[in-house]
Amino acid sequence: MAFPKGSKTVLIGRNGSGKSTLISLLLQLYQPTGGKITLNGIDISEFVLREYRNMVSVVSQEIYLFNSSIRDNICMYKNIDDKTIMEACKDSGLADFISEVSLDYVVGQNGAMLSGGQKQKIALARALVHNSPVIIFDEATSNTDVYSEHQINGLLHTKLKEKTVIIITHKQEILKEADQIIMLKDGAVVGSGVYDDLSKDNLEFKNIE
Incomplete structure (x- = not known):
């Protein structure tokens, strides 16, 4: 293989x-x-x-999110500029949600404040910004x-x-x-x-x- x-x-x-x-x-x-x-x-x-x-970046069905902001969960606490983050949000389909709540929206413990689809879009944006x-x-x-x-x-x-x-x-x-x-x-x-x-x-x- x-x-x-x-x-x-x-x-x-x-x-x-x-x-x-x-x-x-x-x-x-x-x-x-x-x-x-x-x-x-x-x-x-x-x-x-x-x-x-x-x-290697993994976008999984089972996604763990920290009880922190969307920005932190995408960047994983690395220094990534907002332009790059927003481009990844657009590509992942998360941009409309961000326009409603902002990158500083706190997602709750393991993304309790998000839908399953929103969590997976954050995981995809995370993979895109890290450019593996x-x-x-x-x-x-x-x-x-x-x-x-x-x-x-x-x-x-x-x-x-x-x-x-x-x-x-x-x-x-x-x-x-x-x-x-x-x-x-x-x-x-x-x-x-x-x-x-x-x-x-x-x-x-x-x-x-």
């Missing part, structure tokens, strides 16, 4: 197929029991962990509306065009745009290809989709 630089890869599979496990391995949350994962030919375990993780070369969307469209799905899909061709993007989703619109779709079952790759080919020839893909 390979994720070429700048590619857009979708991982699909039923619950328990190994999608989240694969993401955890890529993030070095634990180490593989066999084989190795490499980045530009270098085993990822050889990188300084903090530096390695700074190369690799972005992982782990079921990140689960709480978004159709408009937001279109917006995320559009980012794949604009702000994220040069990024290596890995997405866990079954959303057909994103599947159609992927450079490759990798099918997982019981922790193993059981198929790969582009949407048009898999949707025609692969019954297992149709059942998963």
Whole structure:
């Protein structure tokens, strides 16, 4: 399995197929029991962990937000100018909400004052401002509306065009745009290809989709 630089890869599979496990391995949350994962030919375990993780941004279904302002939750207490923050808010679909409440709006413990969609938009804005070369969307469209799905899909061709993007989703619109779709079952790759080919020839893909 390979994720070429700048590619857009979708991982699909039923619950328990190994999608989240694969993401955890890529993030070095634990180490593989066999084989190795490499980045530009270098085993990822050889990188300084903090530096390695700074190369990856994750937009997850489960998002933790601090009981602080929207600005702090996007910047993660780094010094980022408001122009960059607002550009990320616009790209993530959060700008209209910001115009109502401001960047200083306190979101409550773990975003208690926000909807699920607003929390995910903050997570997306956070990923955009940190400008990591690799972005992982782990079921990140689960709480978004159709408009937001279109917006995320559009980012794949604009702000994220040069990024290596890995997405866990079954959303057909994103599947159609992927450079490759990798099918997982019981922790193993059981198929790969582009949407048009898999949707025609692969019954297992149709059942998963």
